[in-house]
Amino acid sequence: MAATVTSALVLGCATAASATAAPPVTALLAPVVELSADRLATAELVAAAKWHSGDPVEAPEREATVLAEAERSARALGGDPEVALAVMRDQIEANKVIQRGRHADWYAHPDRSPLRPPDLADARADLDRITPALVGALTDAGAGLAAPGCEAELARTARRVADERGMDRPGRTALAVSLSSVCA
Template sequence: MRSVLVAVCASAVFGVCGAVPAVAQTSTPVQATAVASSPVLSLAPLTDLFAERLLVADKVAAAKYGTDKPIDDPVREQQILDDVSSRAVGLGLDPAAVAAVFRDQIEANKVVQRGLYARWDAHPELRPVERPDLVTEVRPVLDRITSELLGALAETEGVRSSGGGCEVRLVVAAGRSARGYGLDGLHLVGLGRAVPSVCG
């Protein structure tokens, strides 16, 4: 899976620069153009939501920076994992697999938050001038993305269980999502952290 993460990040970088996303080497070659043109086989619904969620991490960081609220929030994180595991059952999904995907999203968001903290510590002039409200502004957006992610996981279950074919599609989708959402270097690293559990 390490090689897949590297390929996803490389693909995302090329995608942001406007080049054709790279495709990882697998035992089952798949034409990237065919993958990208087939909405049924695409993992873009997932990677688009991953990218959107990563951008919300900026608001989470802005809300917490300079306060006593830690980046790590084990209680809140477990609440999210318990919630999505329970909802997964109703969608006919494996609760453990769904929890793993959401754990990756949580960790990816923390990668972005820590990166922003370091940037703001080093460059005070870049610090946010407004502090979003976590409860009224940020969490409703995250809750909406959570619901959409659960739906996307259900819709892409067949693709995600397709072995090597899933990894190729993941690389292509991640590159396109990174370009579409204009992810910078920090958020590309976050995107790489967000994907390990996609291809089950």
């Protein structure tokens, strides 16, 4: 009888402990991957706007602003500013991968180039909304970014998101670039 009571108490404690344990790594990484894909979805508009304006893909002032905002957001949320900066650098580079690819395609095939310039302000407004949300998702993921298996879970989640969104090969490559620094 005492053994049964002890077993029940141990099982009850184990169940209570697992109920309060950290969420699985996949649940922590999914918002990071989703928001990274959202950020990449703006690249086509940015590429088209720059194509029509003649602006270069590189935008050092805008990039510095985005990085400073990511660092501020991470500090305000209690996250790691170095992680936020590393991931945002990757995000910026991934966006440029798509922009350069689109520009190369449009130079080679002018008939595929966008006919009208989109409003770059709309794409930047989306980026300005997504960036702090992504920093928040990184902060929420916290220790999960250093958990064993983070890279494998990140890759699985990225494949799932890419499949769901019908990303082409350049988009999948850019998504991988955007997530390069997520796992510690």
